[in-house]
Amino acid sequence: MTSDELINLAFGSQQIYPLFELYIFQKDKYFLEYLQINYPSVYDFITSKQLTIKHLKDGIAAITINQTTGNVILFINYHKITYIRNICLGMETESFYETLACLIMHEQLHYMLKHFRVPFDGYNHKQLNIAQDMVIDNMIHRINPGWRNWQTVVDEINNTIDKLNKNTMFNKISTEENSKYDLLNFSDLDIYFYISELNLKNEQERIDKHEWNGDKVTEDSNGAEQEHCQNNDTENSQEKSKENDEKQDNSDKKDNNNEINKSVEDIFDKLASKARERIAQNTNRKIAKLNNNNSDLLDKVINKLQMVKNITFLIY
Numbered sequence: 001m002t003s004d005e006l007i008n009l010a011f012g013s014q015q016i017y018p019l020f021e022l023y024i025f026q027k028d029k030y031f032l033e034y035l036q037i038n039y040p041s042v043y044d045f046i047t048s049k050q051l052t053i054k055h056l057k058d059g060i061a062a063i064t065i066n067q068t069t070g071n072v073i074l075f076i077n078y079h080k081i082t083y084i085r086n087i088c089l090g091m092e093t094e095s096f097y098e099t100l101a102c103l104i105m106h107e108q109l110h111y112m113l114k115h116f117r118v119p120f121d122g123y124n125h126k127q128l129n130i131a132q133d134m135v136i137d138n139m140i141h142r143i144n145p146g147w148r149n150w151q152t153v154v155d156e157i158n159n160t161i162d163k164l165n166k167n168t169m170f171n172k173i174s175t176e177e178n179s180k181y182d183l184l185n186f187s188d189l190d191i192y193f194y195i196s197e198l199n200l201k202n203e204q205e206r207i208d209k210h211e212w213n214g215d216k217v218t219e220d221s222n223g224a225e226q227e228h229c230q231n232n233d234t235e236n237s238q239e240k241s242k243e244n245d246e247k248q249d250n251s252d253k254k255d256n257n258n259e260i261n262k263s264v265e266d267i268f269d270k271l272a273s274k275a276r277e278r279i280a281q282n283t284n285r286k287i288a289k290l291n292n293n294n295s296d297l298l299d300k301v302i303n304k305l306q307m308v309k310n311i312t313f314l315i316y
Helices: 003-012 029-038 040-046 078-088 093-112 125-143 151-163 188-197 224-228 233-284 292-315
Strands: 051-055 061-065 072-076 208-210
Touching: 003 078, 003 093, 029 040, 029 093, 040 051, 040 093, 061 093, 072 093, 078 093, 093 125, 125 151, 125 188
Parallel strands: 051 072, 061 208
Antiparallel strands: 061 072
């Protein structure tokens, strides 16, 4: 069974499992080993301290960004993941692992490609999400041919170009690698332009949601997250403690530097004062013979000392 088929089955499932039966991928060491070998970037993503994983109430997966910290929040519907696992149990474990890895990669790529960057005012959210998913899913399809590549939508785009006689305005898109107009040579906004201008009405089910485009992502409040999902409270507390320690260290260093600077400044002030005294003593006997212009000499010498002081601070 392909990953696309498994995902579609999960979409239609309403199965709810008791907490003790839920499959929590963070606790499956064999899955984590599979990621390290086959999808190392996904492994790095889900083990990052900047990522929090929560239990999604509806849908299969979602991703959003904490507007305060900028950290990523990945939502996973563990009931649907458990449903897929149970289908594959005992016969297609690798298919399950690959499907789950690609599902997480799908969310990861939304973040890596900065799909949250678009100012969504003025855009059709659904069409833009389809465009973004088409780009992402074709990337994944090159790795896992069982993943969807939106071929039906690509065919609809190309047929509409012919039907509306817009071949001079639009190039036909291909999902074949290394083709002249390979879909992966287009950006998500390029594909959005195609969908919008050709007025496509595709209703294909999406995999995920994103709060940055107006979707409502609802966390499951039945306790599954607290009991099973990755809990970053301790890590976050340690991070904050570490940050506070670093801030204190930086503050101490700044205070030390200020004290050193003040000490050096005091030394130069004393040297300048002594220089004034020596110059005054050496010139007292001759001051009567000097004209008024020679009185500038003392100021020049003092200015030179002040310049040396300033330069020394600059070097320091």
